[in-house]
Amino acid sequence: MSIDLSLDRIRKLLDLLPPYTRPTIHVAGTNGKGSVCALVSSILTASSPPFVVGRFNSPHLVSVLDCICIDNAPVSRDVYSAAREQVERTDRDHGIAASNFELLTCTALLIFERAAVDVVVLEVGMGGRLDATNAVPDHCILVSALTAVDLDHQAFLGNTVEAITREKAAIARPGKPFVIGPQLHAEAADVARSVVEAVGAVYVPPARVKAMDEAREGDHAPFVAGCEAPPPRSVQIDMAAFADSVCADLPLHGEHQLANLEVAAGIISALLTYPFGQNSGLKFHSRITRATLARGILNTRWPGRLSYHVVQLAQPPSERQHSRRMTVLADGAHNPASASALADYLLDILKKAPSDSPRRPLALTYILALSHSPPKTPAQTLAPLFALCEHIPQGRQVRIGAALLRFTPPEGMPWVRPVPPSEMRTAIKSLDVTTSSDLELWPGSNTPLPEENDPTRTLEQALQWAATRQGDREDALVVVAGSLYLVADFYRLLDRLGQAQGIWGAN
Structure with missing residues (x-):
């Protein structure tokens, strides 16, 4: 395996590229972080007026283009190639020898900077502390979040849930809100809280999501050849940003998506309740409403996950x-x-x-x-x-x-x-x-x-x-x-x- 986890190379490379200044939402975790990023991106693009949203996920699915999206659509080959060429030329001319993922991360950040997107939703590749995405400057981070942590990539992150959680929660930034999602292992939540407190980040609980349409016998039985997907699931969301509950239809299937929605709604709630100072010009309060939140959830697409x-x-x-x-x-x-x-x-x-x-x-x-x-x-x-x-x-x-x-x-x-x-x-x-x-x-x-x-x-x-x-x-x-x-x-x-x-x- 040729993975050398370090932030030294990407920091050198970023210093030689146009400064990255985009307001950024950063999401780590073992499972569910891609779904959370898709939900948050969809909610922001459904706002009124809509935010221009850049989203970076890894790995890509079908093509490298689909891991770099603007307003939920993969960037064009021309846009990708132009940014990638500049990143690779800079890397080559200065002998940095960045890894492929570091080059890809820099390419995504450069594309978002060139497009002057309003907000970037950034998924951690692996781990957190030494992941290339963690080179984004502190002042750019709006909210960080942690989805469910479990054993995976032990060769790089540690052999216990506690060790892996420490690596992933280390994306926390001083003074910035950090949403900790529902955890399968109690020790993960405790470790994440301790990391957040040590860094001086602000712990934010996830929203509370309840399924409202308890399935009846005969519902959602997609077995007949050629049938369509089951319909979205009606949910009720309680979050600090709104006095009243939000009712929405969740198109992502599986009980685990309720937990992912809790994280996504927690991130949105943090945007609406935390004083962001220089980023207040984004006017989250006037553009994100209960109605736009529900619309964004319904519009969410995340291929390859149920x-x-x-x-x-x-x-x-x-x-x-x-x-x-x-x-x-x-x-x-x-x-x-x-x-x-x-x-x-x-x-x-x-x-x-x-x-x-x-x-x-x-x-x-x-x-x-x-x-x-x-x-x-x-x-x-x-x-x-x-x-x-x-x-x-x-x-x-x-x-x-x-x-x-x-x-x-x-x-x-x-x-x-x-x-x-x-x-x-x-x-x-x-x-x-x-x-x-x-x-x-x-x-x-x-x-x-x-x-x-x-x-x-x-x-x-x-x-x-x-x-x-x-x-x-x-x-x-x-x-x-x-x-x-x-x-x-x-x-x-x-x-x-x-x-x-x-x-x-x-x-």
Whole structure:
């Protein structure tokens, strides 16, 4: 692995580039920080009049362009190339030897400065204290925030939740508000508070979010092939900035998104309640209202996180049907915590079958790829998905299958490599919950996966196999998960098939 965490190089590089002056919201965490950034960006662009918002997320999904957005749309190739060329030339001329992520971060900051955006929403890449994004000057920071912390990237951040929390919470800035989101581990909240207090930042609690439409039997059961995504979920938000509750519709799926919304609304509340001095010209109070907040939440799009897609694949001539529409749920669950969140969501929708008709059998097909990321093991990430077998509601017949693939390695990140499908197969078979002979794996043990230069071609084969698993009297759901890099391959495939419209949405 060629990652050298340090702020020395990027600080030198930033000193040689046009000064960065944009008011910035900085978000760290293990899981959920991208969703929080998407929510905050959408809320700010829905304000009246709207703010011009720059957003930097990492890693990118399909193209490097989609990690640098202005008003929720990826920047153009020309804008990116011009800024990148200046950053690389400066790095080269002064012998700084910045890392690829440092170059990318500087490119994003330069683009936002050139565009004179009103506010930047900046997602930490990895960790916090030594992450390249933490080189942004203190005077630019409006609010910092921490989403849920869990074990991940231990080789760089520490082997305990406490150690990882210290690294991530170290983005706190003196005198600036810091929102600590709901934590899975009590020690994470305590450690984060201690870091915030030591730095002299101002602790801000998250908002309180309550789901208002307790699901009824028959709601949100997206199993019939070709169905649309479930509708948004009605929520009530209580935050310090408003005397009355805010009612909104949340389009991001999963219980964990309620916690992410609590962080996002906490950030907005801090913008409205904290005296920002030189940044008061942004007029947050007059531009962000309860109505614009609700509109921004409803407009939020965050592809690859419990995202529903209807895919139509051509079938071989031998098939009776010439095409088949399938419902695909794409989720970049890449560690045990995010895999557990995905499994919880699947179990939730498994409980919701139409009450006025018999419960039809379900063919549930996972299409999986994993990143090699020790000490995290494939079995630890996959276990929650296959533990589903133990918790399926009584009377619900579910046939589980899994296609095991590789993903396209991301450009400029040589340390990221896929786990071989054979290792995933071994990990799955080692799980006690998968001893049932009903589990189907693709490719079969005696039919090794052919070598493919384009993993999207293999992914298409896996989808074809998933389509064959659905019987005439069965419902079906395909879940593409295990890595955002596999989700990126899925979106590239949709683009090649001409079915990529609407992935990014439009606010």
